[in-house]
Amino acid sequence: MRELIAKYREKGFKLTPQRLAILNFLDGNTSHPTADDIYREIKKNYPAVSFATVYNTLQALRDRGKVAEITIDFQKKHYDPDIRPHHHIICTECNKIADVFQDYSEALRLPYNIKGEFQSTGNHVNFYGICKKCRNLSRYVSKRENKKRRTKLCA
Incomplete structure (x- = not known):
């Protein structure tokens, strides 16, 4: 401290x-x-x-x-x-944000026609997906709902 x-x-x-x-x-x-x-x-x-x-x-x-x-x-x-250069991945279900420490500078080059209009000072990538916790919860909910449906169909 x-x-x-x-x-x-x-x-x-x-x-x-x-x-x-x-x-x-x-x-x-x-x-x-x-x-x-x-x-x-x-x-x-x-x-x-x-x-x-x-x-x-x-x-x-x-x-x-x-x-x-x-x-x-x-x-x-x-x-x-954490102000070190990095990117983020965001869960589209719960909005959890996690850091991605990977350099994408080479892959994120500006097209030639834009280079003349802008001077790039950096880049940032946001990836989106569903985190493990939400995927597991989704599977659990789906299994439970499927079981309810089967129970109703079989009754």
Whole structure:
């Protein structure tokens, strides 16, 4: 925790107890939480914390390059404290987000006609699919529903 505090203080980041709680929550977090997720969690120990404090802290961290802001569904922004270059895979059933550490730079070259119009500064790929937990749940539900149907047909 001391390293975390020192890291942000040297960047001129004012550290209130609420901000420390937010930083602590984000440190090593791989769940890609939304501001609302963070707010609900922090509020448990800091009942006076406001959503604005959480949101403003996230924006300050984003502006300093300490968290990545990820737009998955255009309704909610998710925050990723792992700022190393990487991509994401999103479950279309439960919205779980997982990191994909694979370099696709060579495969994602801009077509020649666009290169003249844009100077590329990076890329990001979102993969979509159904996570193992949801696939297993789906199989369980399907088996249960099939059993009900068979029971009705056989009765």
